[in-house]
Amino acid sequence: MRKRVLITGAAGFLGSHLCDRFIKEGFHVMGIDNLITGSLENIEHLFKLEQFEFYHHDVTKFVHVPGKLDYILHFASPASPIDYLKIPIQTLKVGSLGTHNLLGLAKEKNARILIASTSEVYGDPLVHPQSEDYYGNVNTIGPRGVYDEAKRFQESITMAYHRFHGLETRIVRIFNTYGPRMRLNDGRVIPAFMGQALRGEDLTIFGDGLQTRSFCYVDDQIEGIFRLLMSDYPLPVNIGNDDEITIKDFAEEIIKLTGTDQKIIYKELPIDDPMQRKPDISLAKKLLGWEAKVSRSEGMKRTYDYFKSLTKEKLHKSEH
Ligand code: NAD
Numbered sequence: 001m002r003k004r005v006l007i008t009g010a011a012g013f014l015g016s017h018l019c020d021r022f023i024k025e026g027f028h029v030m031g032i033d034n035l036i037t038g039s040l041e042n043i044e045h046l047f048k049l050e051q052f053e054f055y056h057h058d059v060t061k062f063v064h065v066p067g068k069l070d071y072i073l074h075f076a077s078p079a080s081p082i083d084y085l086k087i088p089i090q091t092l093k094v095g096s097l098g099t100h101n102l103l104g105l106a107k108e109k110n111a112r113i114l115i116a117s118t119s120e121v122y123g124d125p126l127v128h129p130q131s132e133d134y135y136g137n138v139n140t141i142g143p144r145g146v147y148d149e150a151k152r153f154q155e156s157i158t159m160a161y162h163r164f165h166g167l168e169t170r171i172v173r174i175f176n177t178y179g180p181r182m183r184l185n186d187g188r189v190i191p192a193f194m195g196q197a198l199r200g201e202d203l204t205i206f207g208d209g210l211q212t213r214s215f216c217y218v219d220d221q222i223e224g225i226f227r228l229l230m231s232d233y234p235l236p237v238n239i240g241n242d243d244e245i246t247i248k249d250f251a252e253e254i255i256k257l258t259g260t261d262q263k264i265i266y267k268e269l270p271i272d273d274p275m276q277r278k279p280d281i282s283l284a285k286k287l288l289g290w291e292a293k294v295s296r297s298e299g300m301k302r303t304y305d306y307f308k309s310l311t312k313e314k315l316h317k318s319e320h
């Protein structure tokens, strides 16, 4: 009998890569998505497989799937700042009500559940690099608070189900991850810069560009998540690449990679935009024997090849 896994946010960037990975591992995969930020194109290649099922459903409403379930991965949630600023209430609901529904389902089915948390639980961090024992610096009432606090609540309710009901739970704190199937107009810095380069527009840096991020290629992220799910560790684990770069240097790298002759222009820094971000991955190394393998230059090349392969129509539809 195949093991059965339910993946929420299956039509999104990470969710669709998770579906591919679990199919490859021989699982029966059930995907759920309400398509609010995802696209069926990301999973259409799976529809012909009998070991794949898809449910178009909003997980903030009661969730039920037929048959037994071994694992649940809860990845449904807007993930890009412009998305969660546009749909703040849905963002809060999917992290809170949605997570509650999936924990309830896990309890009913006696399934192990992994929830997708984020480096945003550390907010604009006062500790660098960020390790799992740092409690964070989040502005609860700022515009980003809807995402950060939904994810913090998600972690709390997950630990409560673990402690109170003895549920098998896993929490991954994902740091900026990129790769093929990101939406060109999702506003995150990599699709933004690549889209601008491909359309012949100037690259927009927010603020002075001295803020840092550490970018993880999707294949590395999926490997880390898979290992964490299969581990026996219930507390949060950072998964990310610890190769840190300023956004300004990163823009220069994109200009070189794409060969664009456009320049950099500066725009206002969004409120509460974290100034520094780099994961401390000692725990993932020790616990899971995991660290990122794909360098930024290799990962960016693969991602650029993907964006280059998109039709002109898609490229221009993504202008905002
Ligand atoms: P994404 O927007 O590509 O995917 C999210 C998916 O969830 C979309 O397909 C969307 O339609 C679906 N969704 C949203 N609300 C839903 C609801 N109420 N019911 C059903 N489906 C719903 O984003 P992503 O980058 O793939 O992120 C996936 C998860 O990983 C999110 O939980 C996000 O918070 C987390 N995460 C991602 C990153 C990253 O760098 N990509 C970093 C930290 C955390």
Ligand code: UDP
Binding pocket: 080, 081, 176, 187, 188, 189, 190, 192, 193, 204, 205, 206, 207, 211, 213, 247, 269, 270, 273, 274
């Ligand atoms: N950013 C930028 N130009 C853009 C989009 C983003 O300078 O066109 C900056 C953004 O302000 C942030 C960093 O790039 O400092 C990463 O932004 P992203 O939205 O990708 O992720 P997050 O802020 O959630 O880490």
